[in-house]
Amino acid sequence: NNAGFHDDAVMAGMNEKQWHSVIDVCLNGFYYVTQPLLLPMISTRWGRIINISSIAGVTGNRGQANYAAAKAGLVGATKTLAIELASRGITVNAIAPGIIAGKTTEQVFGKEKIRQLVPMQRAGSPNEVAAVVRFLSTEDASYISGQVIGVNGAMA
Numbered sequence: 001n002n003a004g005f006h007d008d009a010v011m012a013g014m015n016e017k018q019w020h021s022v023i024d025v026c027l028n029g030f031y032y033v034t035q036p037l038l039l040p041m042i043s044t045r046w047g048r049i050i051n052i053s054s055i056a057g058v059t060g061n062r063g064q065a066n067y068a069a070a071k072a073g074l075v076g077a078t079k080t081l082a083i084e085l086a087s088r089g090i091t092v093n094a095i096a097p098g099i100i101a102g103k104t105t106e107q108v109f110g111k112e113k114i115r116q117l118v119p120m121q122r123a124g125s126p127n128e129v130a131a132v133v134r135f136l137s138t139e140d141a142s143y144i145s146g147q148v149i150g151v152n153g154a155m156a
Helices: 016-044 055-059 065-088 103-108 111-117 126-136
Strands: 047-052 090-097 148-151
Touching: 016 047, 016 065, 047 065, 047 126, 055 065, 055 090, 055 148, 065 090, 090 126, 126 148
Parallel strands: 047 090, 090 148
Antiparallel strands: none
């Protein structure tokens, strides 16, 4: 599952709508997509659940209490589901991307800012995130579960 959007404000200035809208998409969206698939996966005794979290869900980020809370919630849900589903051949993992190249990234961060924030001094590519998703989807990853894998250029 890969749902997310930002409505940023420092917590002291965040309104209730900002809080609920981000939580609804980023965290409740996970529930609505994942929960209906669990019994079918359990009955076949196989499945791969891959949640896209964020570095913000692991480290926090100024002005993003709502987003960080939602993405941290995915981390907790990932670890819990991994334990609940392990004996049924279902793996559950999360990927926590850092700064990934794209239209939004270019608007928010300049190249110099990315060099300052990311030890690898560049934004990641969507293909680098997709490669981790692809691997976690395979039988080769059948003993990897309950993990949060950072794709973040050594940011955390």
